[in-house]
Amino acid sequence: MRIGVLTGGGDCPGLNSVIRAIVRKASNFNDTIIGIRYGWKGLLEKDYLTLDLNSVSGILPKGGTILGTSRTNPYKKENGPQIVKDNFKELALDALIAIGGEDTLGVANNLYKEGLNIVGVPKTIDNDLSATDFTFGFDTAVNIVMECIDRLHTTAESHNRIMVVEVMGRHAGWIATYAGIAGGADYILIPEIPIDLDEVCTSIKNRHERGKNFSIIVIAEGARFKDESLYVQEKKVDEFGHVRLGGIGHALGKLIEKNTGFETRVTVLGHIQRGGSPTAFDRILGTRYGVKAYDLIKEGKFGKMVALRGNQIVEVSLEEATAKLKTVDLELYEIAKIFFG
Ligand code: F6P
Numbered sequence: 321m322r323i324g325v326l327t328g329g330g331d332c333p334g335l336n337s338v339i340r341a342i343v344r345k346a347s348n349f350n351d352t353i354i355g356i357r358y359g360w361k362g363l364l365e366k367d368y369l370t371l372d373l374n375s376v377s378g379i380l381p382k383g384g385t386i387l388g389t390s391r392t393n394p395y396k397k398e399n400g401p402q403i404v405k406d407n408f409k410e411l412a413l414d415a416l417i418a419i420g421g422e423d424t425l426g427v428a429n430n431l432y433k434e435g436l437n438i439v440g441v442p443k444t445i446d447n448d449l450s451a452t453d454f455t456f457g458f459d460t461a462v463n464i465v466m467e468c469i470d471r472l473h474t475t476a477e478s479h480n481r482i483m484v485v486e487v488m489g490r491h492a493g494w495i496a497t498y499a500g501i502a503g504g505a506d507y508i509l510i511p512e513i514p515i516d517l518d519e520v521c522t523s524i525k526n527r528h529e530r531g532k533n534f535s536i537i538v539i540a541e542g543a544r545f546k547d548e549s550l551y552v553q554e555k556k557v558d559e560f561g562h563v564r565l566g567g568i569g570h571a572l573g574k575l576i577e578k579n580t581g582f583e584t585r586v587t588v589l590g591h592i593q594r595g596g597s598p599t600a601f602d603r604i605l606g607t608r609y610g611v612k613a614y615d616l617i618k619e620g621k622f623g624k625m626v627a628l629r630g631n632q633i634v635e636v637s638l639e640e641a642t643a644k645l646k647t648v649d650l651e652l653y654e655i656a657k658i659f660f661g
Contacts, residue, residue, distance in 0.1 A: 321351045323617055324408070324416040325371070327385040328359030328392070328424030332445045332457025333598035334606035335385040338419055340376040341610025347373055349618075354411060359420070360427060361392035363404045368411065380603060383460075383596045393559035394427060401434060408436055415617045419443050421455070422642055423560040425625060429638035432623040439616045440625035440638050441609045445594055448492035451641040452627035456609065459601040461488070461593040462498045468589055469503025469536055476534035482524065482576055482584040486569030488593050489540030490562065492647045495593065500538040501656050507535070508656050511542035512647045515572070521579040523661035528582065535582075539572055541565040566590070608633045 325342055327335050343353045353371040356362035369375070379386055394400030408416065415437040418428040421444035432438045442449045445461035465487050476483045485505075489495045493510020500508035507523055509515050524535045542565060544550055551567035566588065573586035598606070605628065612626040612633045625641040627634050 321414040321617070322354060322412050323351055323614070324354045324356050324363075324368070324411065324413045325387070326356035326359050326362060326416065326418055327387050327389045327443070328418065328420040328427070329389060330421070330444070330594060331384050331389050332443055332594055333383040333460040333596060334456035334602035335419060335443060336376075336379040336382050337598065337603045337606030338441055338443075338456070338610040338613070339371070339386060340379055341607040342417060342614050343371045343373065343376045345611050345614045354413065355387045356416075358388040358390040359392055359424060360394045360404065361390045362387075363407050364392065364394060364397060364400060366407050366411065381597045383594075383598065391423065391558045391560060393423065395430065396559045401431065404431060405434065405436060415439065415622065417441060417613045417617065421446070422449060422645065425449070425638055426642045429623070429642050432638060437617070437622045438638070439613050439622060440641065441613050442625055442627065442641065445495065446489055446492055447494040448490075448645045448647070449641060450644055450646045451625065451636040453630070454605065454628050456598070456602045456605040457594070458494065459605075460596070460599045461495050462502065463599055464593050464596070465495055465499035465538075465589060466502040468587070468592075469499060469505060469538065472536060472587060473504075473534075476536060480533040480583065482535045482537065482573075482580070482582045484537045484539060484569050484573040484576065484584060484586045486539050486541055486566070486586065486588040488589070490542045490565055491645050493540040493543065494648055496538045496540040497648050497653055497656055501659070503536070503538070504659065505536050505538040505656075507537045507660050508653075509537070509539040509543040509572070510648055510653070511540055511544070512650070513653070514546040515543055517545065517575055517579065521576060524576065524580055524582065527661045537572070537576070539569050541568060543568055
């Protein structure tokens with residue numbers, strides 16, 4: 321078979337482990353893997369390369385993606401879906417593995433419904449894809465944020481300061497909640513629950529009254545105050561209609577300082593969270609996903625996405641996976657709340 325592979329949307333650690341697993345398994349069966357460069361853009365422009373064992377040698381510990389990525393949406397280009405279908409044919413692809421988040425897999429699902437043989441692999445540090453317990457990339461991001469919170473603790477304590485840490489999480493506060501619990505955050509703010517400034521400040525004041533001289537507040541970039549809109553860096557939207565988020569941490573920091581009188585500093589972690597080497601968990605998850613995606617193609621099961629349920633790798637429909645976003649489990653957030661203040 322000739323199987324295409326592409327990575328779309330924001331990169332994340334673990335993408336290369338998926339690509340490597342697909343190529344390694346396919347080589348056992350003499351199938352050809354065609355790497356499509358820069359996501360859907362590569363299929364629109366026929367930008368590709370053949371991936372052999374040498375191309376994937378040594379990539380397991382590397383972050384990013386050897387194929388490159390983009391947020392190109394064929395449905396936003398004139399005649400885009402037809403061009404993709406024509407090029408699919410011209411490249412003599414029997415099937416395609418699309419590795420991406422909600423946007424990339426949404427396109428994959430539409431193209432599948434238009435007749436292309438596609439299987440999806442769930443990727444995003446945000447962990448907000450439905451139908452899977454975890455996307456790869458998330459665990460690495462959580463560990464990076466946890467380490468940053470640990471580092472901020474020592475400087476916060478030395479200076480008697482409040483530290484606000486802004487983390488990624490556009491629609492869902494998974495990174496904030498997990499890293500906040502792991503790092504011992506004193507308050508966690510997520511997109512799922514509007515910010516109640518009085519509650520945050522009262523909680524910090526109570527903490528300081530019982531003798532603590534510093535506090536760490538973790539906030540997801542997509543969190544917002546009651547009745548207020550999102551904080552954005554610029555209004556321009558990408559091809560999937562997303563604005564560039566950022567700024568809520570600074571807004572919150574100013575208000576906390578004003579309302580509590582405690583000196584406050586803000587750290588925006590940004591793309592640090594998406595960089596560097598994947599954790600063992602993400603390497604293993606990516607490897608299992610890659611092997612399963614290849615197997616689904618060999619079994620002719622298209623329109624599916626590989627997913628983790630418990631400790632099993634299973635198949636789910638792309639339709640189910642892209643129907644709605646997975647927001648933070650509020651039972652978990654209740655556990656986080658025990659440690660607020
Ligand atoms: O979707 C993953 C994500 O990391 C979001 O949390 C964040 O808002 C976005 O990507 C940032 O994207 P970009 O790479 O375009 O700045």
